[in-house]
Structures are given as C-alpha cells and as structure tokens.
Amino acid sequence: MSERPIRVLIAKPGLDGHDRGAKVIAQALRDAGMEVIYTGLRQTPEQIVEAALQEDVQVVGLSILSGAHMHLFPAVVEGLRAQGADDILVVGGGIIPDEDIPLLKEAGIAEIFGPGTPTTEIIRFIREEVAKRTQKEEGKQ
Amino acid sequence: MFEKEKLESIRASAKEYRERLEAQVKKRPERQAGFVTDSGIEIKTLYTPEDIADLDYERDLGFPGSYPFTRGVQPNMYRGRLWTMRQYAGFGTAEETNARFRYLLEQGQTGLSVAFDLPTQIGYDSDHPLARGEVGKVGVAIDSLEDMETLFEGIPLDKVSTSMTINSPAAILLAMYIAVAEKQGVTPDKLNGTIQNDILKEYIARGTYIFPPGPSMRLITDVFAYCSKNVPNWNTISISGYHIREAGSTAVQEVAFTLADGIAYVQAAIDAGLNVDDFAPRLSFFFNAHLNFFEEIAKFRAARRLWAKIMKERFGAKNPRSWMLRFHTQTAGCSLTAQQPMVNIMRTAFEALSAVLGGTQSLHTNSYDEALALPSDESVLIALRTQQVIGYEIGVGDTVDPLGGSYYIESLTNEIEEKAMAYIKKIDELGGAPEAIEFMQKEIKDSAYRYQMDIESGKKVVIGINKFQMEYEKPKNLLKVDPAVAERQTAKLQALKARRDNQKVKQVLNNLREAASTKENLMPLFIDAVKAYATLGEICDTLREVFGEYRQQIVF
Numbered sequence: 001m002s003e004r005p006i007r008v009l010i011a012k013p014g015l016d017g018h019d020r021g022a023k024v025i026a027q028a029l030r031d032a033g034m035e036v037i038y039t040g041l042r043q044t045p046e047q048i049v050e051a052a053l054q055e056d057v058q059v060v061g062l063s064i065l066s067g068a069h070m071h072l073f074p075a076v077v078e079g080l081r082a083q084g085a086d087d088i089l090v091v092g093g094g095i096i097p098d099e100d101i102p103l104l105k106e107a108g109i110a111e112i113f114g115p116g117t118p119t120t121e122i123i124r125f126i127r128e129e130v131a132k133r134t135q136k137e138e139g140k141q
Numbered sequence: 142m143f144e145k146e147k148l149e150s151i152r153a154s155a156k157e158y159r160e161r162l163e164a165q166v167k168k169r170p171e172r173q174a175g176f177v178t179d180s181g182i183e184i185k186t187l188y189t190p191e192d193i194a195d196l197d198y199e200r201d202l203g204f205p206g207s208y209p210f211t212r213g214v215q216p217n218m219y220r221g222r223l224w225t226m227r228q229y230a231g232f233g234t235a236e237e238t239n240a241r242f243r244y245l246l247e248q249g250q251t252g253l254s255v256a257f258d259l260p261t262q263i264g265y266d267s268d269h270p271l272a273r274g275e276v277g278k279v280g281v282a283i284d285s286l287e288d289m290e291t292l293f294e295g296i297p298l299d300k301v302s303t304s305m306t307i308n309s310p311a312a313i314l315l316a317m318y319i320a321v322a323e324k325q326g327v328t329p330d331k332l333n334g335t336i337q338n339d340i341l342k343e344y345i346a347r348g349t350y351i352f353p354p355g356p357s358m359r360l361i362t363d364v365f366a367y368c369s370k371n372v373p374n375w376n377t378i379s380i381s382g383y384h385i386r387e388a389g390s391t392a393v394q395e396v397a398f399t400l401a402d403g404i405a406y407v408q409a410a411i412d413a414g415l416n417v418d419d420f421a422p423r424l425s426f427f428f429n430a431h432l433n434f435f436e437e438i439a440k441f442r443a444a445r446r447l448w449a450k451i452m453k454e455r456f457g458a459k460n461p462r463s464w465m466l467r468f469h470t471q472t473a474g475c476s477l478t479a480q481q482p483m484v485n486i487m488r489t490a491f492e493a494l495s496a497v498l499g500g501t502q503s504l505h506t507n508s509y510d511e512a513l514a515l516p517s518d519e520s521v522l523i524a525l526r527t528q529q530v531i532g533y534e535i536g537v538g539d540t541v542d543p544l545g546g547s548y549y550i551e552s553l554t555n556e557i558e559e560k561a562m563a564y565i566k567k568i569d570e571l572g573g574a575p576e577a578i579e580f581m582q583k584e585i586k587d588s589a590y591r592y593q594m595d596i597e598s599g600k601k602v603v604i605g606i607n608k609f610q611m612e613y614e615k616p617k618n619l620l621k622v623d624p625a626v627a628e629r630q631t632a633k634l635q636a637l638k639a640r641r642d643n644q645k646v647k648q649v650l651n652n653l654r655e656a657a658s659t660k661e662n663l664m665p666l667f668i669d670a671v672k673a674y675a676t677l678g679e680i681c682d683t684l685r686e687v688f689g690e691y692r693q694q695i696v697f
Contacts, residue, residue, distance in 0.1 A: 015259035015275050017348015020389050020475070023586050023697055024593045040695040041348045044271070066259055067515075067622065071274025097514060097619060115479040115512045116606045118597050 006130050008059040011039040011048045013076065016066035021093060025061060028119035029126070045072055049079035052088055058130050061122075062109075064094040074107035081108070087137070089129050093117070142198055142546075143190045151190050162186060178436040179592075180391035182556050188548035196551055201446070205541045207461070209449040211442050211554070212542035213500040214465045219538030225503035226528045227304060227469065231256030231280035232515050233626045235291035238281040242296060244518065250525060252334075254304040254505060255292070256280035257314075262349040264310045264681030267630040277626035279515070280306075284634050284678065286671045289317040290324065298322045302333035304379070304469065304503075309351040311338035312360045313680050316667035319372065335376035335425055335469070338364060341402040342381045344578045344691070346388035346585060351681060354575045356688035360663065361406060362413040365420040367664035376425040378406060379469060382444075385581075386429035387475045389589020392440045393557055395429060397564030398574075398581050400448055404565070405574040407456055417456050421463035430492035430499075431473040437492070438544060439553035441468070441499025447558050469503040470496035477512045480605035481613045485509035490527045497531055498544055504528055514619040582696040634676065641674040649673045650683045657687040 010026045012019055019041060030036045037055050039048065052060050060080070062073055073092050080088050092104065093113040101112050110129060113122055143151075176184040185192075196202070203209055206216035215221060228245055230253075231238045242253055257280040260272035266284045267276045276282050283289055293303075298321065307314045315336050319329050340357040343350045350357070361378065368377045382390075382399035390398065403424065410420055428444065430437050448466035452458040472492035477485045486509045493506045506524040508516030516524070532538060544550045571577040595601035602608045649670040656666050670680050 015263055015265075015271065015349070016279075017343070018387070019348065020387070020589050024389075024590055026697055027586070027590050028593070038695060038697045040693050042271075042693075066275055067278035068274035070624075095512065095514070097621070098615065116603075119593065120597065 006034045006059060006126065007037075007055065007057040008034050008061060008126070009037050009039065009048070009052050009055055009057040010061045010063070011043050011051070011076075012041050012063055013043050013045060013048060013072040014064055014066055014068045015042060016064055016068070017041055018065045019063070021065075022061075022063040025063070025093070025119060025122060029061075029123060032123045034126070045075035045079050048076050049083060049085075052080065053083055053085060057088065058133070059089045059091065059126055062090065062092040064092070064096075067095070069094065069096055069104065070100055073104055073109055077108035087133060089126070089133065091122070091125070093122075142193060142196045148190060148194055155189060155191060158187070178392070178553070179431065179433040180393040180436060180557070180560070182393075182436070182553065182560075188552055190548060192548050192552040193555070196555070201555075202545060202551075208453065208464055209446040210465055211446040212545050214445070214467055214502070216541075218500060218541040219497070219532070220541070223532040223538060224497065224501055225252040225302065226250050226525060226532070227252035227254045227503050227505055228521055228525055229254040229256050229304075229306065229471070229505050230521070231258075232620065233277040233281065233622050234629060235281055235283065235288045239292055239294055239296075241518075242292075245521070245525070246296070246301070248522060248525060249529065252302045252304065252503065253296070255306065257305070257307055258282045259349065261677060262307060262309065264313075264351050264677060264685075266634060266676050266678030267627060268634055269678060273627070276630055277622050282626065282630045283314070283317070284630065285637055285674050285676045286317050286320055287633070287637055287674060289314075289321050293321050293325075297327070298325055299327040299331040302335075304335040304337075306337050308337050308340055308343050308347075308349060309357065310677060310681055311336040312364050312664060313667050313671065313677060315364065315372075315375075316664065317671045319668060320672050329372045330374070332372055333374050335379050336364070337381060337427070338378040339381045339402065339427075341405060341574050341578070342384050342399075344693075345385060345398065345402075345581050346390075347384040348693075350691045350693075352684065352688040353691045356684070357691075358406075358409045358575070359413070362410045362415065363662045363664055365410050365423070366413070366415055366662055368423065369415070369419045373423075375423065376467075377420065377423045379425050379427045380406065381427040383427045383429045383471055385585060386431060386473065388585050389475075389592060390585045391588050392431065392433065392436050393560045394564065394581075394584055394588060396440055396444045396447065396557060397561035397568070398585075399426065399428070400444065400451065400561065401565050401568040401574045401577070401581075403448065404451060404455070407452075408573065411456070417452075417458045418460040418463050421452060421456075421458050422460060422465070425502075426466055426468035428468050428470050428496075428501075429473050430470050430496040432476050432488060432492060434491060434495050435549060435553060436557070437495035438499045439550055439557050441470075441496070441501065442542075442550070442554045443557040443561065444468075445500070446554070447561060467502045469505070470499075470501040471505040472496070472507045474507055474511055477507060477509070478603065478605050479512040481611065482509050482513065482616055484604055485512070486523060486527065489524060490531070493527055494531055494537065497537055500542065510616045510619060513616065515622070517616075517618050517620045519618060520616070579694055579696050586696065637674060637676075645673045646675045646679070649675055650679060653680065654683050654687060657684055
C-alpha cells in the first residue's frame with residue numbers, strides 16, 4: 001500500500017470571516033503529516049466542490065460560525081455527489097447547535113467538531129475514516 | 142520613583158530574600174517550571190521597587206486626565222460617571238432588534254450597540270445570492286433606510302449613544318443614521334455614538350471587507366472630514382484590537398497592531414489634507430479583555446501611554462484631546478467554552494473587571510451561551526448584571542487607577558509598551574500597516590496555534606476543556622433566528638423597490654458613481670442616496686464598479 005499523505009481541503013463557506021479555527025486545524029493537520037490546502041474566505045459551495053476536485057483531496061473540512069451551516073454544508077456534499085465524488089470525506093466545525101447535528105449527518109457530513117475539540121481528535125477521526133475508505137476502494141479493485 | 146539610597150538598601154535585602162526563596166524552592170518545587178503571561182512575558186516570583194527603578198512618576202504616569210494618560214483619560218474617572226454599559230445586540234429583522242434594544246434600555250443599559258448581519262457588513266442586499274443562509278443570522282439585516290427607521294423606532298437618537306459595528310460600508314450606515322435622526326427632528330450635531338469604520342483590521346483579522354485598501358481608506362477619511370464639520374460628537378472610527386485578539390493574537394500584538402492601524406489612519410487623513418487636531422479627538426479604540434488578569438490591566442494602561450506619545454511626538458498633535466486614547470472593551474468571546482457554559486459567567490466577570498481596572502470608557506460583557514448560539518434574553522441580562530455588580534457593588538470605581546504604582550502592574554505596563562513599540566517599528570519598516578497586513582496575519586496565526594497547542598498539552602488550563610471536565614447540562618432557551626427572516630426581508634425589499642421613486646434612485650446612484658471617481662467627499666452623496674431609499678446593495682455595487690473589490694492573500 002502506498003504511503004501517500006492524506007490530502008485535505010479546509011474551506012470557509014459563506015460570508016463568515018472568522019478563520020482562526022480553520023487556520024489552526026489546517027496547521028495541525030499539516031503538522032500531522034497531511035497535505036493541506038486552505039481556500040481562504042467567502043467560498044461558495046460550488047467553488048469548494050471545484051477546489052476539492054481540482055486538488056484531488058480525500059477530505060473536505062468546512063468551518064462556519066455564522067449560523068449559515070444548514071444552508072451551506074449540505075450544498076457542498078450535494079455538489080460533490082453531483083460530480084461523482086461522494087468518496088470524499090466531508091467534516092465540519094464551528095458553532096453548530098446540537099439539534100442541527102443529526103440533520104447535517106443525514107445530509108452526508110461525516111462528523112461535526114464543536115468548540116473545544118482537541119485537534120488530535122480530528123486528526124484521529126480523519127485518519128481512521130480515510131483508512132476505511134481506502135480499504136473499501138482496494139476491496140473493490 | 143525611589144531614592145538611590147533606598148534602592149541600594151532594597152537591593153541588599155533582596156539578595157537575602159533570594160537566598161531564602163531558593164532554599165524554599167529547592168525544598169518544595171513550584172507548581173510550574175516557569176510562569177509567563179499569555180504574551181509570553183516572564184513573570185517573576187516577586188516584584189519590588191527595583192523593577193520600576195527608572196519609573197518617573199510625572200513623566201511615565203502623571204495624573205489621570207493628563208498626558209500621558211497612563212492612569213486614565215478623566216481626572217476622576219468612574220467617581221463621576223461609570224463607564225457606558227453597552228451590550229452588542231442584533232439579530233433577525235429590524236423589528237426584533239428594536240424590541241431587544243428597548244428591553245436592554247429598560248434594564249438599565251446606557252448605550253446601544255448594533256450588530257449587523259454579514260450581508261449588510263459586506264454590502265449585499267438580503268436577496269443577493271451570496272446572502273443565502275446568512276440573512277439576520279449574526280446581526281440585523283439592513284437593506285435600506287426603511288429598515289433603519291424601524292430599528293430605531295421609538296428610540297430618541299438625541300438621548301442615546303449608538304455604536305454600530307460596521308466597517309467597509311460604515312459611511313453609508315452612518316448616512317442612514319443621520320437621515321433617521323433628521324426624520325426624528327434631531328440635528329446631526331446632537332448625535333452621539335461610534336461607527337467602527339476600521340477596515341485594516343478587516344483585512345488583517347475579521348474578513349468583512351469589500352473594496353481594496355486605497356478606496357477603503359478614502360471612505361474613512363471622508364467620514365473624518367465630514368463629521369469634524371457636521372457631526373462633531375461622533376466617534377468617527379473605533380480602531381479595533383478586539384478582532385485581532387479573537388483571531389489569536391497575544392495582548393502585546395493586540396496593542397501593537399491596533400496602534401499601527403491607528404497610525405495608518407492618522408497618516409491617511411493628514412495626507413488627505415486634514416489637520417490632525419481637527420479629527421484626532423474623535424478617534425476611539427476597541428480592545429479585548431482576555432483572561433490573563435494583570436496583563437490585561439497593564440495592556441490598557443500601556444496602550445494609552447503609547448498612543449499619547451505617538452500622537453504628540455510622531456504626529457505633533459497639539460490638542461490634549463488628540464493624545465487621549467478612549468476605548469470600548471468587550472470581554473473575550475474566544476475564551477468562552479461550550480463545555481460547562483455557566484463557568485463563562487465568571488470568566489466574563491474577571492475580564493470585565495480587568496477592563497474597568499484598566500480604565501475603559503465603555504464595556505460589553507459576553508453572555509455565557511455565546512459558544513453555543515447568539516445570546517438569549519436571559520443570558521444577556523446576566524451579562525449586563527455582571528457589569529452592574531462591578532459598577533455598583535464592589536467599589537472598584539471609587540478611586541482612580543487603584544493598581545497604579547503596583548510594582549508588578551507598572552513593570553508589566555512598561556514591558557508591554559516596549560514590546561508593542563518594537564512591533565510598530567517593524568511595521569513601519571515594512572511600509573506601514575496596509576503594507577504589513579500579511580505580516581500581522583502570520584504573527585496572529587502563529588500565536589493562535591501556539592495557544593491551542595498549549596491547551597492541548599495541558600500547559601494552559603481551561604476548566605471544562607482540559608481540567609475538571611464533567612457532565613453538564615446544556616443551557617435551554619438558546620436563541621434561534623427564525624429561518625423565515627430572509628423571506629420577510631426579501632418581500633419588504635421588493636415592496637420598497639416597487640414603491641420608491643426609481644427615477645430618483647437612478648439619479649442619485651449616477652451622481653455617486655461620478656463623484657466616486659473624483660476626490661469629492663462622498664458623505665453628502667450617501668445621505669442623498671439613502672434618503673431616496675437606494676438600497677445598501679445598490680450603493681455598494683455602484684462603488685464596486687468604480688473601486689473594484691479586494692482579493693484576499695491567503696496566509697497560511
């Protein structure tokens with residue numbers, strides 16, 4: 001099995017400019033040996049999908065604090081599916097009310113990381129999920 | 142501050158103290174290998190007159206209300222009047238926010254502070270495709286003068302002071318405020334308040350920019366010039382370290398980057414032909430109050446002294462009011478936890494206390510549920526009551542700068558000033574704040590990462606996150622913005638567009654387009670445009686045509 005580093009796109013959908021969390025996560029993932037691309041602010045779901053495909057990432061991490069997650073997170077998953085890229089793991093973080101989490105998971109967001117989550121937990125989750133998906137892919141071949 | 146002989150004798154006895162200290166530490170090791178402030182300033186076991194041997198009372202501290210204002214901007218500070226208790230509020234529609242304003246005023250709040258939603262902050266109307274999902278979420282949606290009229294209905298604008306957190310389109314929102322006042326029969330000279338109007342920190346840390354730096358700075362200096370003649374009591378800018386700190390900077394970086402931004406605004410206004418003493422007395426500041434209690438107090442004092450020196454020595458301002466750093470403070474949102482949220486009440490209280498001991502003019506205390514949602518009526522009331530307890534019950538405002546002269550506080554004040562000055566020098570070398578945006582972003586990002594890693598390693602304790610974790614009850618009654626706000630807002634907007642004189646709108650926008658490409662002051666054109674009910678989106682689009690849009694450099 002090749003030891004290709006996990007490629008991750010960290011994205012800020014919507015108009016929210018608070019990117020401290022996004023940048024901290026991006027750096028933590030990079031320090032953990034992953035290849036990380038950060039989109040910068042104010043990305044539409046379409047732009048995020050395009051960047052994910054172009055950069056050939058295995059993971060998309062979305063960060064939002066403005067309360068627009070119910071509109072913007074599922075739009076990214078749908079966009080990826082429409083492009084046949086539903087193997088890409090999508091995770092989210094930010095200020096997300098508890099009652100929204102099951103709905104977001106139903107929409108295809110694999111996990112939501114709330115405030116106070118250690119970066120180590122996010123790294124562990126991504127590694128495990130990507131490994132599972134890789135095994136599944138290899139099983140198919 | 143001390144006689145030479147006295148210092149000698151203190152030095153001699155300090156030697157003996159150090160020996161005893163060493164013996165003690167050898168016997169019983171200290172809690173940590175070393176102690177540092179959040180900015181990384183080393184903290185000694187004990188501070189003595191030795192640490193401030195060079196401090197000259199008259200030169201470095203002076204008296205409150207006079208240069209260099211280390212001890213405060215008024216001679217008697219809170220003995221005269223407490224700080225303005227100004228809770229930031231805004232969500233959903235103008236009607237809902239108006240109701241929250243009235244509630245807060247009834248509960249004893251003394252100033253209004255308006256939070257706008259992101260589309261408004263970025264100059265999009267509520268029906269813009271990029272506004273989808275964002276309308277009314279983090280603040281109130283304002284599309285036109287009509288919304289502004291609703292927002293302030295029944296609130297006499299000559300009696301309250303209003304702070305508006307708006308930056309890129311600040312001049313336009315101020316024009317709306319002036320127009321609403323006029324409808325109430327209040328002339329601009331009676332208006333009190335602040336617009337944030339600080340674009341540099343938007344590029345650096347907060348992200349709600351529209352135009353490139355050049356035209357943005359011009360809008361700001363237009364406001365300075367217009368208000369110095371027409372709205373004399375208005376604070377034309379609130380130069381904000383708050384967001385720089387929230388983005389992860391240290392206290393030292395917060396002072397340094399904020400004052401560097403301040404320097405850029407003053408220079409831009411001077412370059413635009415304004416006289417420094419005509420606009421400088423109306424500059425105000427906005428700082429964060431974080432958890433490292435003494436460092437925060439020292440930070441406010443250091444910022445005040447440093448700004449006084451900058452205005453007097455660097456810019457040659459003559460009016461003592463130009464030297465005065467007046468500031469609003471908000472407690473640190475980023476210090477609040479979603480875990481055991483009631484503990485946030487204590488965090489906020491200590492942060493607020495540091496702001497008061499540091500001499501703030503105005504204060505917002507965060508609500509305990511803010512790591513989970515926008516504050517509810519109940520949580521915002523506790524936050525306001527926190528300020529009232531500090532103001533009315535514990536006596537800290539009964540004398541001025543009660544910690545002045547503390548060996549530790551004065552030493553820390555000196556050190557923060559020195560380190561901030563070193564940063565300002567570095568930013569000057571890079572060509573000033575607008576040229577140093579990416580440098581500052583990188584410094585902030587590195588500090589944010591270090592802070593997070595210190596929490597994860599346990600070096601920095603956060604109750605509920607890495608120590609004393611427990612099961613806890615989540616607060617109920619979290620505020621939820623009605624998702625139908627966007628539809629209501631869009632319907633209102635369409636009705637307005639059908640009703641207003643569209644010929645007139647076209648004309649005012651054409652006038653604005655022409656003036657924008659000259660050096661003419663745009664404030665009177667904004668006032669004409671908002672009075673004709675041109676929308677915020679239309680006005681900003683007109684400016685986008687002329688100015689273009691800012692494209693962020695991704696620093697990571």
